[in-house]
Amino acid sequence: MNDSVHIRFSRRGDGPFWQTNATIAACTAGTVVLDGFDRPVSAEVSELKRFGPGRWTLDWEIRGRP
Structure with a gap:
């Protein structure tokens, strides 16, 4: 908890x-x-990549609307 995520x-x-x-x-x-964010957002721990002590990165791909 309290770790930073980019x-x-x-x-x-x-x-x-x-x-x-x-x-x-x-x-x-x-x-x-x-x-x-303006509301809580959840993510799977497996999506996080270690970036250093107490720091993580997370890449999300946004799909366009059909």
């Missing part, structure tokens, strides 16, 4: 288009709850 949002073929930071507010059963 999040990169990207679109397939376009690369990152938005980056932000969040904090891990809770961790239970392989899921973390991220604080730093």
